[in-house]
Amino acid sequence: MRKDLRILVVEADTAKAKNIIDALLEAGWSDVHAIAQVSGLEQSILKHAPDIVLIDMANPDRDTLEHIGVVSDTKSRAVAMFVDQTDQDLTQAALAAGVSAYVVDGLQMNRIKSVIETAIARFQMMRQMQSELEAAKQALEDRKTIDRAKGILMRRRDMSEDAAYKLLRKAAMDQGRKVIDVAQALVTASDLLT
Known part of the structure; x- marks a missing residue:
């Protein structure tokens, strides 16, 4: 402790x-x-x-x-x-x-140390679970954005889902960015144009 x-x-x-x-x-x-x-x-x-x-x-x-x-x-x-x-x-x-x-x-004074240890352990466990939940939610949101960007490419360029993802990935590598950032930019631009 x-x-x-x-x-x-x-x-x-x-x-x-x-x-x-x-x-x-x-x-x-x-x-x-x-x-x-x-x-x-x-x-x-x-x-x-x-x-x-x-x-x-x-x-x-x-x-x-x-x-x-x-x-x-x-x-x-x-x-x-x-x-x-x-x-x-x-x-x-x-x-x-x-x-x-x-x-x-x-x-009870004789239990104070064990209560502190328990409170801290439970707090850390809950914080870890919250962090994992937030990461999972973010991953789901990112996946939705990438899927939406792929859909835009598939419609506008008449390409397969796999080809749309490869294009997103290539653009990300060429620009030194993450795939999600390129996908978000594409979705935003598409929303502005429609």
Whole structure:
């Protein structure tokens, strides 16, 4: 586990916040900051750029969870939330907000290290899946554009699909560009001419 993580703690109770910070320092993390209210989260994230946000909250509500999802940019950092009680709707809302670890029965100092490790591992897994999904979507969009460019060439030059692709590929190589860039330019030009 990396010890250079920047950690932001959200805890309303000053004594409890101090205990959490002490536990994190004792576990080897030295870049730890705390705020008392979720309302200060956005400003603190801008100031400290944490790798993980730990939120200890007795009774979260849906609005608070949505606020956490928006301001914490859960695509950029792990968020672990400790609550005293929950229900299925709140649990689902927390996951939808991008919370990486949602722990019921509050924050136990002896579990803090394992919760951080779990939150970071889940965050990295979700980020990898999101990245792969975005790459697959982009590949599909690129394929559609290339197919559309091939269709334009096939109609205008009365050529086969294979010959149209070879022409796109040759143009890309001659221009030092990617096939998708040549295809996009052809589609754009065609749209302008029709």
